[in-house]
Amino acid sequence: xxxxxxxxxxxxxxxxxxxxxxxxxxxxxxxxxxxxxxxxxxxxxxxxxxxxxxxxxxxxxxxxxxxxxxxxxxxxxxxxxxxxxxxxxxxxxxxxxxxxxxxxxxxxxxxxxxxxxxxxxxxxxxxxxxxxxxxxxxxxxxxxxxxxxxxxxxxxxxxxxxxxxxxxxxxxxxxxxxxxxxxxxxxxxxxxxxxxxxxxxxxxxxxxxxxxxxxxxxxxxxxxxxxxxxxxxxxxxxxxxxxxxxxxxxxxxxxxxxxxxxxxxxxxxxxxxxxxxxxxxxxxxxxxxxxxxxxxxxxxxxxxxxxxxxxxxxxxxxxxxxxxxxxxxxxxxxxxxxxxxxxxxxxxxxxxxxxxxxxxxxxxxxxxxxxxxxxxxxxxxxxxxxxxxxxxxxxxxxxxxxxxxxxxx
Amino acid sequence: xxxxxxxxxxxxxxxxxxxxxxxxxxxxxxxxxxxxxxxxxxxxxxxxxxxxxxxxxxxxxxxxxxxxxxxxxxxxxxxxxxxxxxxxxxxxxxxxxxxxxxxxxxxxxxxxxxxxxxxxxxxxxxxxxxxxxxxxxxxxxxxxxxxxxxxxxxxxxxxxxxxxxxxxxxxxxxxxxxxxxxxxxxxxxxxxxxxxxxxxxxxxxxxxxxxxxxxxxxxxxxxxxxxxxxxxxxxxxxxxxxxxxxxxxxxxxxxxxxxxxxxxxxxxxxxxxxxxxxxxxxxxxxxxxxxxxxxxxxxxxxxxxxxxxxxxxxxxxxxxxxxxxxxxxxxxxxxxxxxxxxxxxxxxxxxxxxxxxxxxxxxxxxxxxxxxxx
Numbered sequence: 064x065x066x067x068x069x070x071x072x073x074x075x076x077x078x079x080x081x082x083x084x085x086x087x088x089x090x091x092x093x094x095x096x097x098x099x100x101x102x103x104x105x106x107x108x109x110x111x112x113x114x115x116x117x118x119x120x121x122x123x124x125x126x127x128x129x130x131x132x133x134x135x136x137x138x139x140x141x142x143x144x145x146x147x148x149x150x151x152x153x154x155x156x157x158x159x160x161x162x163x164x165x166x167x168x169x170x171x172x173x174x175x176x177x178x179x180x181x182x183x184x185x186x187x188x189x190x191x192x193x194x195x196x197x198x199x200x201x202x203x204x205x206x207x208x209x210x211x212x213x214x215x216x217x218x219x220x221x222x223x224x225x226x227x228x229x230x231x232x233x234x235x236x237x238x239x240x241x242x243x244x245x246x247x248x249x250x251x252x253x254x255x256x257x258x259x260x261x262x263x264x265x266x267x268x269x270x271x272x273x274x275x276x277x278x279x280x281x282x283x284x285x286x287x288x289x290x291x292x293x294x295x296x297x298x299x300x301x302x303x304x305x306x307x308x309x310x311x312x313x314x315x316x317x318x319x320x321x322x323x324x325x326x327x328x329x330x331x332x333x334x335x336x337x338x339x340x341x342x343x344x345x346x347x348x349x350x351x352x353x354x355x356x357x358x359x360x361x362x363x364x365x366x367x368x369x370x371x372x373x374x375x376x377x378x379x380x381x382x383x384x385x386x387x388x389x390x391x392x393x394x395x396x397x398x399x400x401x402x403x404x405x406x407x408x409x410x411x412x413x414x415x416x417x418x419x420x421x422x423x424x425x426x427x428x429x430x431x432x433x434x435x436x437x438x439x440x441x442x443x444x445x446x447x448x449x450x451x452x453x454x455x456x457x458x459x460x461x462x463x464x465x466x467x468x469x470x471x472x
Numbered sequence: 473x474x475x476x477x478x479x480x481x482x483x484x485x486x487x488x489x490x491x492x493x494x495x496x497x498x499x500x501x502x503x504x505x506x507x508x509x510x511x512x513x514x515x516x517x518x519x520x521x522x523x524x525x526x527x528x529x530x531x532x533x534x535x536x537x538x539x540x541x542x543x544x545x546x547x548x549x550x551x552x553x554x555x556x557x558x559x560x561x562x563x564x565x566x567x568x569x570x571x572x573x574x575x576x577x578x579x580x581x582x583x584x585x586x587x588x589x590x591x592x593x594x595x596x597x598x599x600x601x602x603x604x605x606x607x608x609x610x611x612x613x614x615x616x617x618x619x620x621x622x623x624x625x626x627x628x629x630x631x632x633x634x635x636x637x638x639x640x641x642x643x644x645x646x647x648x649x650x651x652x653x654x655x656x657x658x659x660x661x662x663x664x665x666x667x668x669x670x671x672x673x674x675x676x677x678x679x680x681x682x683x684x685x686x687x688x689x690x691x692x693x694x695x696x697x698x699x700x701x702x703x704x705x706x707x708x709x710x711x712x713x714x715x716x717x718x719x720x721x722x723x724x725x726x727x728x729x730x731x732x733x734x735x736x737x738x739x740x741x742x743x744x745x746x747x748x749x750x751x752x753x754x755x756x757x758x759x760x761x762x763x764x765x766x767x768x769x770x771x772x773x774x775x776x777x778x779x780x781x782x783x784x785x786x787x788x789x790x791x792x793x794x795x796x797x798x799x800x801x802x803x804x805x806x807x808x809x810x811x812x813x814x815x816x817x818x819x820x821x822x823x824x825x826x827x828x829x830x831x832x833x834x835x836x837x838x839x840x841x842x843x844x845x846x
Contacts, residue, residue, distance in 0.1 A: 247816070264767055265812035271808065445634075
């Protein structure tokens with residue numbers, strides 16, 4: 064009874080925060096984005112079909128839409144539709160931001176979104192690795208290390224043999240690191256955060272060390288031709304969407320499939336139920352005959368494999384080589400995506416998309432001349448993420464047993 | 473005291489184990505030696521590398537000075553991560569907080585023209601305040617909206633780095649006549665005095681009084697945790713925030729307080745780098761220190777003395793690693809591997825015990841960070 068009241072008070076407060084969030088977006092749109100006249104041209108296809116938005120009018124219209132949204136949210140809320148409304152609102156806000164930034168010029172929207180989807184791969188796969196571990200009750204801080212080590216061995220393996228072998232080697236590297244995490248955190252019951260961080264450091268140190276000591280003197284160990292994008296028949300012909308989602312490398316399709324499969328497996332199979340039970344209340348799961356230890360071992364290994372493939376995306380999916388610290392903290396972004404998505408594969412995927420969009424926008428936006436220092440434009444994606452997380456996503460509840468070693472009795 | 477000696481002994485054994493593994497790594501990555509089967513050369517590489525690692529960290533005044541200079545920011549930012557851990561928060565944002573503190577102390581350092589005894593404390597305090605405000609944002613966001621600090625601190629790191637890039641190009645901060653983002657130098661009076669200034673003014677002795685600031689901060693951290701109500705409540709919240717709430721503690725305010733102090737410590741790390749090491753600010757002011765700080769805190773179990781010891785160890789490795797890279801062909805990145813191994817071996821006393829066949833009870837460690845919280 065009491066707890067019910069408490070939750071509803073929290074929810075009310077959250078709904079109010081979201082309402083104020085929309086109001087904030089309205090203020091920014093009306094006060095800032097409506098200031099620049101001029102048409103913003105967005106190239107929608109590579110051949111040049113483009114959408115031209117009158118930046119100022121567009122901002123006025125959407126500013127008013129945001130006010131309406133805020134009023135509706137504050138007065139009665141959107142109930143089950145609230146997350147849909149939120150994602151649409153975010154998309155519109157990003158669009159009006161872009162039309163403001165590009166007013167009087169034009170740029171390739173489709174190219175940027177294609178880049179976003181491609182960049183989401185390591186974040187998505189890393190986040191899935193995180194979910195697999197944490198849903199079964201082991202905190203995985205080592206995503207960054209698994210990505211980085213996978214990128215290194217993937218580059219070397221693919222340079223020496225072929226791309227398939229390189230990807231498999233990257234996967235096995237992830238599995239190996241996950242095995243270390245498993246042995247220390249499950250068997251020796253060492254603090255999971257400490258082991259995870261030690262693995263991150265180990266991966267950073269050993270890959271930098273080896274690239275300096277081995278790859279620099281032997282450049283042919285580190286040069287390969289990355290995979291080419293594949294156009295999916297039929298789907299890639301869909302205007303706009305097809306170009307963005309279905310003219311991509313095999314890594315992108317793998318990450319889509321992995322998200323779909325994991326969502327199904329986590330909520331529709333016996334394994335999924337057991338995993339969630341082991342992460343929430345392992346004692347109960349154990350009493351009912353689930354081998355929690357074995358389950359955690361297995362999930363960690365799968366997580367390592369997925370994250371390892373995510374690491375292979377750098378050398379094999381894009382740049383064709385390994386560089387020191389090439390992951391640049393993407394593993395921590397993946398961790399943020401896990402929390403952003405509340406430990407749900409689809410949620411984490413959308414989180415990964417948001418962070419990847421931030422990156423793609425950042426790479427594009429430095430060139431625009433808006434009268435505002437470019438550093439603030441570069442900062443904007445991170446500020447938006449901060450506002451979205453603080454205002455809209457709010458508190459997220461982790462699997463209850465994540466972080467605690469399990470006693471078998 | 474007995475516990476302390478015991479854990480020091482394990483740290484020492486872990487260090488030896490890490491150096492052994494490091495030696496194996498050096499040998500098996502010596503591609504030329506392996507191809508020619510010249511193992512004697514590989515082993516002499518190991519010997520020379522470790523010799524210069526040791527000499528570069530402890531042998532002579534200059535090495536000790538380098539170790540102290542390396543330890544200073546690691547200790548302060550390590551405290552920033554430690555105090556957050558104690559309050560049940562995971563502070564990945566030491567980098568951003570360092571940048572914020574570095575910039576505020578820089579401003580005091582060049583904008584005012586006071587005497588040294590006033591300028592230095594004022595600038596360090598400004599750094600602490602700047603960092604505290606920046607760290608406090610993450611705490612406030614978590615307390616008010618529940619936004620997870622792992623996300624917010626990562627985002628704030630990026631925001632801080634762009635903010636610094638912008639500030640360094642404004643006329644207020646940018647050095648006259650320079651097109652690149654580099655700040656005006658601080659006034660001579662604002663520089664933290666050099667620790668070994670009495671030795672005929674040798675310029676290669678870079679250690680500065682920031683180390684004393686760091687030691688005082690460690691003492692303050694100990695006092696706060698062990699002797700004040702806030703510290704007690706902070707620890708209680710970190711151990712079990714539901715229980716702390718039930719006992720009437722204001723857990724949300726404590727979150728903000730923890731992040732304020734965390735930011736303050738990291739801000740002082742930025743301040744000592746600006747006021748002591750560089751004398752100006754650039755975008756690479758914080759480097760990887762915020763990241764290394766997490767390892768310092770984890771190795772030190774977030775305790776005051778533990779953080780001090782592990783910061784010293786990491787600082788020594790860093791100083792030694794540079795001289796190792798300069799004198800042999802072993803890259804400095806080996807240090808990162810050694811750090812990882814040390815953290816791992818210290819965290820897994822059972823493993824070290826098995827390796828060295830030690831027969832004694834191990835001090836129980838407990839969890840550093842109790843899950844992701846709610």
